[in-house]
Amino acid sequence: MDLIGVETVSFPACRDDLSIVERGDTVLAGGTWLFSQPQPQVRRLIDITRLGWDPIILRDNGIELAATCTLSDISALTDRLVSSRPSWLAAPLLRQCCSALLASFKICRTATIGGNICLSFPAGAMISLVSALDGTLTVWRPDGSDYTLKAGEFVVGDAENVLARGEVLRAVHLPASALRGRTAFRKIAPSALGRSSAVVIGRRDSEHDGGGFVLSVTAATLRPFVFQFPAIPDASTLREALSAIPTDAWTNDVHGDPDWRAAVTALLAEQVRDELT
Template identity: 50%
Template sequence: MDLNTITAVARPKARSELPVWTAGDAWLAGGTWLFSEPQAHLNRLIDLATLGWPALTSDANGLSIAATCTVAELDALTCPPDWLAAPLINQCCRAFLASFKIWKTATVGGNICMSLPAGPMISLTAALEGVCTIWQAGGGERKIAVADFVTGDQTNVLKPGDLLRQIDIPLAALKRRSAFRQISLTPVGRSAALLIGSIAHDGAFALTVTASTKRPVKLAFTKIPDADELREAILQTIPDALYHDDVHGKPFWRKHMTLRLASEIRDELA
């Protein structure tokens, strides 16, 4: 869709060239949502592509994902054999309600910043203990866990002019054994529940609940809980009001599927 209110496009090549943020500005990365509907309140786009951020970098600390990394680039990543959680990358990429053409344009950062409950890049990076680096509008930067970055349905911690720079995944999380479960009302529908469980080398068990809830919910245990303990923890941690409600699933059904998928994950990892 043409955005006929846009009068300027800024193309900075470094952070020092980022223009002062004003009302009517928008960051442009993949643009798959931005150009999907009218944006009458916008008059300037700030194109992030010209910043030239490397899409993916890995070192002894883990994996760094640029906010401008596309879903296709992430899906094509070749991971070391000891990254036992690597299958989650492909599984979450395929949880998108999107065609391969969208994959080549949509960005990891854009999906996280949209902060939809069903955002699969939120599911992936939250489960892998991802940490966001945010360039603050007034200068400086701050870091926050992906699980805390998203605060609700299409809400997050970003303030006007703040920019998500990258998401860092620690090596320890990539080496955890994992299990993935996802369900939709229709075969190619938006995720109604997407859960990821993992086990650390010391036996600690973690469960990340997304899509069924308005924001990511993480539960941690020192060891794999028994079935009743896990169920009770979910019931105590996730109030009924936190389950998402839209045409892709009613809260009571999402709650039921969350409990069921969590039980399947526990059984698989046990």
């Protein structure tokens, strides 16, 4: 879609070029959502895809994904890790989360992890990925400083996050301790290719990493909910944990009513718990 209100497109070459972001400016990473509908408030696009960030950096302590890394590259990383990091048992989750999006291969080659997270929609599949793998987000401030936080702290509501004007999501770090864990993935949607109504992911860490159990709930809720246990919980303990999700935190739209989402989340969570037991 043509964005007829856009007057300027800028291509920052370094971080200093991002220091001034004014009302009407919008950062462009992939733009697949940005160009999907009218954006009458946008006057300038700031395209960060030419900043030259390495999309994927593998280290012994985990993976760093640039905000401009495409979903296609993240999905392909699953096969790459099978041979290069066989101990990272969570590798299949990268492709599973990318596949949870309703998107063509053309979209996946353009859409970015940063754009998906910064949109902060309940069904953001990269939010699901980062929440389940204990990811840390690095944010650049316009004054040249940085700060880090978890996905559950970044997304605060439906299409709402903590970014202040001029702040830019720089990278996502997935720690090796989480990548070594076994994972189980469940998604439900009204149709096979429909937008996710609930995504539930479980992770059981290796004994070396403490043997804990993590359950993340996304899409069904307006923001991510992550529950951590020292070991695999029993069914009643898991149900009790899920009951702590506030009533007004369940997503309510055409893809599912809140009570239905709460019910299927509990069902999927029990399936995940059983698979990882």
